Structures are given as structure tokens and as C-alpha cells.
Amino acid sequence: MSNRRMLVFNILRGAAAIFLALGVGFIFIVLSSDEPLNALRYLLIGPVFRIRDGVLSFNTTSFQTILAAMIPTIFTGLAVCVMFSASQFNLAGEGAVMLGGFVGALCAIYLNIPGWIHPVVCVLIGAAVSGLIMLIPALLKVKLGASELVTSLMLNYIIMFIVLHFLNYYFADRSKGATQTFSFQPTAQIPALIEGSSKLSWGFIVALIFVVIVALFMYRTKWGYAIRMIGINQPFSKYSGMKVGATIILSQVIGGILSGMGGSIEVLGRYNTYLWRELPGYGWTGITIAILAKNNPIFIPFAALFIAYLDKGCQLMSTYSDVPSEMIDIIQAAIFLFFAAEQFLAKYRQKIVVKNSRLEMENNNLSQEGRNA
Amino acid sequence: MFEQFLDTILKADFLFSIIRITAPILFAALGAVVAEKAGVVNIGLEGIMSISALFGVLFSYWTQSWLVGVLGALVVGVLLGLLIGFFALKLKTDIILAGIAVNMIGGGGTIFLLYMFTGMRGNTGALVSQNILIPTINIPLIKSIPILGESISGHSVLTYLAFILVFLIAGLLYKTSLGLNIRAVGENDQAAQSVGISVLRIKYIAIGISGALAGLGGAFMSMYYSQGWNSGMIAGRGFIALAAQAMGRTEPIGTMLSSLLFGFAQALRTKVSGLQGVSSYLVSLIPYVFTIVGLVLYAISTTKKVHKYRQTQAEAVEA
């Protein structure tokens, strides 16, 4: 019974954190917009409802767009889940997405493989390269004790400039106005799940499959178990006989693989040429999502949906109203701060705990008295 | 090409640019030192620099005074430091996540804030005029010394301040009771608490100072270095500062030396990218690669040191 009360508390607490974060967003909207109500309408209901002549109707295409936007962030969210579970604050997911996308794109342009297999191969190669690059912060941490936080941050910039170097000097299609590669071979494109303008590709299904795979991996395999135990208590894990160094490396390589996979699936599912000229930002969003999901893979799609919805709302707000879409960063930061705050509403939790333990004490006394009598 | 390269770096203006480029990193790295000494990891330096840089320009534009701009940036830095402190210390958000949140605000959030305050998008181009930039100082006597004079004289007020602050921060940490308390809190906060030092207060002060220093770094960037604010202008300097602090063993002087090293790397990038046939992208890598290599060398040296220490001991025992 006490556990249920705690669960209810935790859910309410999460909801309160999100509302508070949205509240911060509203304040900024009211401050910056000449037509705050209009802006708010686009932010909150715009993503899935169309309003015409005062009549609400469900906007299927827009909803599909939101689902499509979840594809890369589900992957980065899962990646962060795995890495943070091992207590490794590796922030190179951002670079890994870009690298995976670029490598996947090159494979899509230059490899000749029949349809269906082609995108699979591209994505696998992209994922593998991103996984390998994570060996840099992982090995430096495990072998030399260099902070993965700093090395992974530096790695993001290094990856970005290397990709830009190769894009500009070797793979650019000079016939185009903007810097981009040649077009992908048609065989390499990830087919659309639903035809139309939403860009909702089969990648979405793959992402959901990976949610299940990663959840199983983390909670139903010996490797995931070791990752979680090491995250909770490293000396304990070493003493228990776990291979701590190898597991820490594994967690980050998996983080790289998942991020890289997200990058290449996004590129092959959405575009027909590679055109990212800066870090795409999915890595950071992945951190927000992992925090919302409390590092539990199963909750990742819901958190990703929430963020994608907000993101879409912010875009609409900047298109149809006068609030810049970067508003999303303010809201995300606020979510981050409140949601991850352990002591947020802790007073109420303490009240529940005190109440529970008092009940328990009374029960004990009662049962003791019963025995004595 | 190599000669051309040597020609470029062995010049007063190269030394000058090392100092100029080091200053913002040094500000933030000193901020990292103060925070770390109190046992607080301030990963939000990057975001603080970016936001303060924006507000530096805004304040100086509104008041047409560079000094108010710099002070405004400093105050914003303090407030952001305290914001991280509030969430990390009071509400127990993981301090790394609190820092990342501030970095998010420093990323897209600044674009929003700029729009909110001015209606501009992306950069402050139209706001900046020469009279609201941080002024430079020519040092009369030193100025006339060849090479040295040319490289040391003529910097901005803030550049000199950055290097003076190295010694002020060292004095603060080792000669004042606040410094004693900061070090005590960082080393054993329970012990500090048991003698009535308010650990929270000291940590707030430390992260506030840390924010102030990063704020100055931000002001330096927008009000002198880039002559205006644009999104992405900090370009990882806040993160590099963290690396400089780690390499400088969290000591002010050591951190200044490692910051100069990063300044050198970045100055090199600026010079080399002007040369024919060099990829500007690969050159842009230099400071980041340098940071990783620096951290690795530092890590190797510490492991070796421990090893060596143990070895000399073993030898002493045998003898």
C-alpha cells in the first residue's frame, strides 16, 4: 500500500515538474509576444489539431510529422539511457549522430547493393563507425582516468569539423548551390511507412523495435545488469567479479552505436542527400528524453513524443505567430532542471514516509501486544 | 610552406593573439577552479559565457556604456551560477544536468532572448558600435620594447584583468578566510559544517564567483573579441576551460599555463588557416584535439607519478 502511495506521488511530482516547466515557457511567451494567446494556441494544440472557422479537426499529417521527428531522438534517448545507467556522463551522442548520418549517407551514395538490403547495410556501417568512435572517450576514461565529460564534449567538435572537411573537400556536389553530397541511390532510401509529406519512414518501427531490444538488454541480460550495477556502485561491481572497465567501454560503444543508428536512419529516411553542416542537436535532446524517462528504455518513446510535440508546437508558433522556435530550448532547460530535481516537492515525500513508518510502528506494536496477550 | 609557417608564428602579432585568445578561456577556467575547489562541478560555463555575452552587448547598447555592459554580463553570470547552485544544492538536481540546462539556454535560448529583447534574430550586428566596445590600453614604457612590447601592450582592459585575476584568485583561495572555507568545504564538507561553516553558503558563493568569471569571459567575447554577439560564438570555450582547469590541477597558476597552451593552439589555428592549401576545417580541429591530447598527457603523467612514487619507495625499502 505504501509503495502505491509513493508511486502516485512520483507520478504527480513528474507532472508538476512538467507543468512548472511549461509555466516558465508561458511566462516567456507572454513577455515576448504581441499575441500570446495565439502563440499559445499554436504551441499547445497546433501540433495535432487544425482550427478552421472555429472548428477543431485532427491533423493527421501533422501528427505523423511528430512521430517522424521522434525517430532520431528515440535512438539518442536510448543511447543516453545506456551510457548514463553506467554512470558515464558521455555527451558525445551529438557527434555520434552526425557521424552516423554522414557515414550512412556515403554508403547510400557509393555502395551498389540491391534495395532493402542497401539501407540496412548503410545503417549498420554508420552505427558501427559511431560505436568505434566512442572508444576514444571510453578508453581514455578506463585506461587513463581522463574525464569522459570533457573528452566527449571535445569529440563532438572534432567529429563535426572532420565531417565538414570531408563533405567540403571530397564529397560535395559542386553543381548544387548549398554544400551537400550527391544524391543517394534510390535503393538506399528507407521507404516511407505512410506515403505523404510527413517523412514518417519505416525507421519509426525500427526505433520502437530498438526500444524493446534495449529494454530487454538492460533488464534481462547479464551485460545490462552489469552496466546498471556499475552505475549504482562501481567498487561493489569490481568486488563482485564484474569486468568493470570492459563494461564501461561496452556501455559507451552501445551508446555510440545507437546514436549513429539514429543519425543514419534519420538521414536515409528523411533526405535524399547529406546536408547537415552543423551538429544536429539530437544528442542533447536525447539527454532530456532520457531524464524524462528516468533512464528506463520503456518510457523513452513517451518522453520522445512529448518533446517532439513541444518542438512541433514551437515551430508552428514561430511560423504563425511571433515567437522564435528556439523557445523549445528554454522549456527543455526548465524540464531538465525541475524533473531531475530530487528534492522537488521532497517535503511531501517526507510526509508520506513519516506516515508510512508510523503506521508500520503501530502495526508492530499491535501485533506485539496481540502476542503478549 | 614550413618556412612560411615559422614566419607566421615567430612574430609579435602571434604572441599578441595568443594572449588575446587565452583571455576568455582563462576567465572561465578560473571560474572552474573556484567552483572545483569548493567541490562543485560547473559544466554550465559554456552557457553562462554565451548568455552573459548577449547581455553584455544589450546592457552596453541600452546605456551606451561599455562598463555597464561588462558589469551587466558579470551580474548575469552570477545569477546563472546561483541558478545552477539553487537547483543542484537546494533541489538536488544532478549538478551536471543543471549545467547542461544552462548550456541549453545558452544555445537556442539566447536566440529567443535576443528576439524577446530586441526583435532581432541570430546576431546583434546593428546594436554594436565602436564606443560601446571594451577599450584597449597602451602601456607607455613597455610599448616601445620590440616584439615583447608589441605583444603585451595594446590589449583590452579585460585582457589584463584576466591575468591579474589569476593572482587575485590565488590570493582569495590561499590568503583569505573565505578561501580557507572554500577549500575546507571542497575537501571535507562535513568537517566544515561541523565547525559552523554554512556549506551551502560557501558553495553558493563559489559557484557565484565561478559564474561571475565566466560572465566576464562572455563579455570579453562579445564586447571585444567578436565585436558583437552571435549564436554559437562561444564555440566550446567553456568546455575547453574545464579541460584547462583539470590540466592545471585546479591551481590558479597551473590553470593559467594550461589556458595559455590552449590559447596557443587556437592562435595557431587562426594563423595556419590563412595559409594556402590548408583545410580550414581541419585547422579548426586543433584546439579540440589539443585539449584531448593535453588531458591524456596529464592523465599519463599522474598515473606515472603514482607509479614512480611507489617504485622509489620499493627501492628505498630494498636499500
Place this chain on the structure above:
Amino acid sequence: MENDNFIIQMKGISKVYPNGIAANRNVDFFVKEGEIHALMGENGAGKSTLMKILFGLEQPTEGEIIINGEEVSLTSPSDAISRGIGMVHQHFMLIPSLTVAENIVLGMAPIKKGILIDYKKAVQITEEVSQKYNLNVNPNAKVMDIPVGMKQKVEILKALVRGANILILDEPTAVLTTQETSELFKELIILKQLGYTIIFISHKLNEIKQITDRLTIMRGGKSMGVYETASTSEQEISRLMVGRDVILNVEKDKSQPTETVLKVRNLEYTNKWNKKMLDFLSFSVRQGEILGIAGVEGNGQRELVEMLFNLNTPDSGTITVNGVNIINLPQDKIRDNRVSLIPEDRMTYGIADAASIEENVISDRYTEKHFNNGPLFDMKMIHKESDKLIKNYAILCKSRKQQVKMLSGGNIQKVVVARELSSDPILIIADQPTRGIDVGSTEFIRNKLVHLSRAGAAVLLVSADLNEVMELSDSLIVLYGGKVVAYFDDTSALDDTVMGEYMLGLKHQSPEEIERVCHE
């Protein structure tokens, strides 16, 4: 109850921690001015919590505190300090890299020229107060370089300098040698004569009898009453403390040791502060026996245990288990050689506190074939295993899914013991296996160790609890300064005064006598 000369009155104090543990339940605690008042109780009885409340480190969930007749609210140590309360913690609250003088003036450093620390003045203050109370310290030494006894003096001086007239000493003798203890007692008597009030936390009967005027006994978070020390017998105190007349009684028949399992030979280790912790240490443990290691803490026990599980590397020497060298062997390989360790620091090594009981008990065996089904765990088998261990080791819990940190100390230790003793070990290293846990769990764990040794395991018992090590061991060695100074092949006739002399380095056996522990 008369109120006239009570300097401290704590009334109806209750404390419930955020994890739900009720550490104090309606406790009354009254101290008279100028007395030495003992606060007694087993580990976990709630003494430390009560004192943390008095020192402002914790806030009571309920209850009131009256100091010098005035009701107060102590929300921080500064509040307590300003009311004249000083506390010497069990784990020293000192900053190792600062000097003695800096530690003493920490938080109230003398200032010159407006902002700078006046270090000379700090040294002067230290010297003055040190002379006044006859507590000799070296003001300029760094705390990391001074011996334990001096650290404690620094702690007392810290409190006195801050104007404390009520001193709380939390198990002050736990880390001291007998000589240092008697020195401390002399100093405390002087302080008492000067009018200071002292609260003395301990669970050592002889010390309490020796130095205190009155005593309050706590058990299970409740007060068991206040007594005059002189008119209360040791048996009475002991009964009130542990709730039974016999403190411990482990049934065991005579051991019949067979093959040698663990061979430690010429082990040497010098720590990073250049202190020699293990000095040519040699001994053996045989199947079927419990070999105890007695000794004052800090004489190499911790380092030895670390070496035995490759948590640290010796400078030279050998360690073999059934002939296999285990130095530098990864822990999983050490465990493959059927070695188990009940670690001293259970919260650091013994458990992952945020994980479930189930996840904790399988941490050494989760890779085994029968728990895995291809790449996936066989959850059925794992549930079966954890349920079995919970039942066999009488772990009191709601379910196998309960977080370990929600359990009581004794049950947490049972989780550790369940894992370590159920893996069919041939060598069990039990380092302080019952420290700080309740009587029931203690008895349970001791009986398990005896049972396994009689079933053929070799048991190495390291314990700071002299009673435990003497009653539980079949044979026993005493460590002093990283060396074996005595070996007793029969513990039944041992006398604790003699043991004390060996433990304090006053006596040592001849090399021939000691060598017998190698059984060669």
C-alpha cells in the same frame, strides 16, 4: 522531575529519516551541568542520531530541546555551537591538507588588514588553548601527517576554542590505544573539574564504569532509562543494552583442521604515506578451522584483506589458495577459486544500495549458465535463487524486489552474507562480519560461519571486537604493526588481559612460536 540543574533537556525526541527508518522514538535525555554522562547502546540504537539532533546536524521529527532552561531550535551546527555545544565526531571532522592551527580556527579565522587570514594569530590561539587545557598539539603540522591521538586532541581543542561548555564525544576511544585512552580520560577529568559538561558515547562497559557519573541507555531507538553509574552493575547495564543476560553464545565443537587452503607468505606493503602496513606477514588457514585475526584497528588488517581479494597489490610476498597464486588475479577468477569475502565496508563493497535484494544476491553468479538462457537471463531461475537465499538467510523484507537501502543494517548484512556464503566457498574471509548490526543477525551470522567451517571451509575472521574474535575463532593470531606478534592454536584458555598486551605491542612471542601458524 526537577529542572534546577539540568543543562540539557531533550524531551520526546522522534526522528524518522527520509528512507523511512525511525532512528529515535520518543526519547527523553537529560544531562546535569558538570557531569560526565554516558550515552550507551549498541550500534544502531539511535545514539548518534540523538547527538546529531543535539548538535544541529539533524532536525527532530518531533520533540523539544531545552538548553540552560531555554527552549531552542537547533537547525545547524552554528546554532549548537553558539549555545555552547561542541562535538567530537567518531570520524574526525578535520581537513587533511590544512595545518592543525588552520583546522582549529576554521570558520572563525583571525583576520588582518580587513580580509587576510592572520596565520600567526591562529598559531598563537592554538598554542594558548593547547597549554590551558594541557592538550599538546603541533600547530604547524598538517593534519594528514599527525597521529590519531593528536587528531582527537585537535578535535577537542576545536570545540573548546569555540566556547563550548558541553562536549559531546562520539565513541572517542574506538580509534585509540589503551595508553591514548587513559591519557584522554585524564584530560576529560581535568575538563570536568574546570566545570565542563561531557556527554560520552560508548558501548565499552569498563570505560563507562571508569569515567562517567550517570548513564542513559538506548535500545532500538528508545531510551531504556537513566542510571547512576556507581550503583549500576555491569550485568545490569549489559542486560538493558542488549536485552538479554548472555551477550553472545555460539555453540561450537572442537575443530579438526585438515588441508591448508590459504597460504600467505612474506607479504609486504608500504602505503602511499610511506607507512609500512604489512611487514613480512606469513600465516596459513586450514580447512575446518576459523583463524581469527585480532589487533587494534590500523595494524594492517584492512590492507591484508584488500590483498586477499586483489583490491590492492602487495610490494612483495605470495598469496596462494589451494596452490593457486591469487595476487593480481581478477575478482571473478578469485571467486572461481572458491574464495568469498564479507567486506568490512558493506555499503561500499557489499551492496549496490539502489538495486533490489535480488540484484544484490546474484552479483557474483549472474553469468552462470543456469541463470542464462542464450543471451537472456532465465528470470525463473534467478527468482528461485533469490527467494531461496532470502528464506535460508532469514532476510526480513517485503519482497525480493525491495531496494536494499530500505532494509535495516542487520538485514543488509544478511544480504551480503547470503551471497558470500552460498557460493560453496572453500575460503571465507569475514572482515568485521557483525559490526554495527542487531543481536539476532549477529548470532545468525556467527552460527553460519561456525557451521561452514565445520563442513570443511577455511574461515579467516578479522574483527575489532575482541569478544567476537576470541569466542568464534579456533585459533588466533594477533597483528601489530603489520606483523604477527602472537599465535594461539587454542583460544579456549585465552585471557583478555594477555591479549591486550599483545595487541598493544607490549609483548610478542618468539619467532618459533609464531612460525607455527604456517603449519609447515
